[in-house]
Amino acid sequence: MANSGSNLCPANSGHSRPELESCLLRISNDCTQCQLCVKECSFLQTYGDPKTIATEYAPNFEKFQQLPFQCSLCELCTAVCPHDLNPAQLFLEMRREAFGRGKADFPQHRVLRNYEKIGTSKLFTWYALPDGCNTVFFPGCALTGSRPETTLELYRYLQKHLPALGIVLDCCSKPSHDLGNHVRFNNVFNELKNYLSANGVKTVLVACPNCQKVFNEYGTGLTVESVYQRLDGLPLPKTDNIAEKVHLHDPCVSRFYGTTQDAVRSLLKKKGLQLSESSHSRKTTLCCGAGGGVSCLASERSRNWTTKNIDNADAQRIVSYCASCTHVFAAHSSTGHLLDVVFQPQKILNGESTEAKAPLTYFNRLQVKNKLRRSTTSGTRTRERQIGDRSGTGFPVKRVAVVMFLILIMLAVGKIALI
Numbered sequence: 180m181a182n183s184g185s186n187l188c189p190a191n192s193g194h195s196r197p198e199l200e201s202c203l204l205r206i207s208n209d210c211t212q213c214q215l216c217v218k219e220c221s222f223l224q225t226y227g228d229p230k231t232i233a234t235e236y237a238p239n240f241e242k243f244q245q246l247p248f249q250c251s252l253c254e255l256c257t258a259v260c261p262h263d264l265n266p267a268q269l270f271l272e273m274r275r276e277a278f279g280r281g282k283a284d285f286p287q288h289r290v291l292r293n294y295e296k297i298g299t300s301k302l303f304t305w306y307a308l309p310d311g312c313n314t315v316f317f318p319g320c321a322l323t324g325s326r327p328e329t330t331l332e333l334y335r336y337l338q339k340h341l342p343a344l345g346i347v348l349d350c351c352s353k354p355s356h357d358l359g360n361h362v363r364f365n366n367v368f369n370e371l372k373n374y375l376s377a378n379g380v381k382t383v384l385v386a387c388p389n390c391q392k393v394f395n396e397y398g399t400g401l402t403v404e405s406v407y408q409r410l411d412g413l414p415l416p417k418t419d420n421i422a423e424k425v426h427l428h429d430p431c432v433s434r435f436y437g438t439t440q441d442a443v444r445s446l447l448k449k450k451g452l453q454l455s456e457s458s459h460s461r462k463t464t465l466c467c468g469a470g471g472g473v474s475c476l477a478s479e480r481s482r483n484w485t486t487k488n489i490d491n492a493d494a495q496r497i498v499s500y501c502a503s504c505t506h507v508f509a510a511h512s513s514t515g516h517l518l519d520v521v522f523q524p525q526k527i528l529n530g531e532s533t534e535a536k537a538p539l540t541y542f543n544r545l546q547v548k549n550k551l552r553r554s555t556t557s558g559t560r561t562r563e564r565q566i567g568d569r570s571g572t573g574f575p576v577k578r579v580a581v582v583m584f585l586i587l588i589m590l591a592v593g594k595i596a597l598i
């Protein structure tokens with residue numbers, strides 16, 4: 180869309196993406212500066228309402244190369260806007276513009292980029308599609324690493340009800356998406372999506388709300404369903420119930436997924452829990468602090484979101500259905516994952532930690548893969564992905580895995596020596 184006919188964005192010349200131009204024009208023209216979104220967000224309180232940012236935007240100014248990476252892409256602004264504007268999309272487009280100009284290669288993002296490269300590598304990926312498979316379980320990197328037993332238990336449980344259910348251990352590439360590298364995101368995600376479609380997969384069951392959003396927005400031709408919805412329609416595993424009041428947190432990426440939100444509430448109630456929710460739940464839920472990789476460049480802003488959530492929980496145990504949110508909150512408050520409640524409530528009742536932390540998470544992912552590989556039945560199509568190795572990343576995944584393994588052995592020996 181050309182900018183002719185409107186002089187509202189005089190500083191906008193010089194950017195190359197029509198999608199960005201479209202967002203800038205819409206917000207410049209339609210934002211009434213009502214400040215409803217600003218009231219909710221410290222990023223906007225610092226830089227001004229969306230109209231101010233859109234009209235001042237100039238891609239060559241240094242300010243605008245860092246600025247969009249301080250927005251969590253959480254879409255709370257989108258949820259509260261009375262004019263259906265989407266400032267989060269504007270900031271994502273600004274990220275893509277900065278990345279395309281080579282101005283967004285921040286060293287602080289290396290940890291996120293490497294996380295994805297490891298997740299999409301030959302060493303860490305595993306696809307197992309049994310004969311007749313048209314549905315796969317996609318647990319996501321964070322759940323598999325932090326809760327390997329629960330991941331396998333959930334898969335086995337779903338398999339009882341869907342015998343031809345396949346499994347895919349892979350990364351949905353949301354880090355590349357959120358960091359503005361849409362070329363890598365499109366290449367890597369489309370390769371995954373095309374492989375599934377070409378092999379007869381019609382439905383993807385996702386456990387991670389981030390994967391759910393990615394598959395939902397970009398997985399054309401695939402039906403996406405959260406495992407919580409599926410579990411809610413099945414008889415639950417027989418375990419102890421936790422009869423206590425907990426604070427439920429909806430991940431920000433799930434804010435527009437009402438069906439998933441309903442299923443989560445139903446599951447928790449079936450397990451005997453009483454739920455408390457703040458006014459910031461469902462559509463107006465708050466980012467945990469990890470959204471959009473903001474903690475890499477603006478740790479204060481990220482902590483601000485985390486603190487708001489902890490305050491809203493009012494000292495009650497927090498339950499979330501995103502392994503990343505759960506990890507963030509667990510550093511500050513007693514926190515459990517919904518799947519802990521469904522499969523391992525005893526751990527929560529005993530106050531035991533239910534999640535593993537890095538670097539153990541990487542080891543866990545390899546272990547899950549090995550267990551799945553060993554239990555593969557004949558007639559199952561399997562693969563390890565090669566795209567990460569061919570994408571020119573040059574990231575030494577195997578060397579990192581060997582080093583991690585040696586560290587783990589040293590830790591284990593140290594523990595034994597101490598005993």
Ligand code: SF4
Nearest residue numbers: 220250251253254256
């Ligand atoms: S997406 Fe979230 S962090 Fe970004 S401007 Fe909107 S409310 Fe603020």
Ligand code: SF4
Nearest residue numbers: 210211213214216260
């Ligand atoms: S809520 Fe909508 S109209 Fe109001 S300031 Fe934010 S973007 Fe503009």
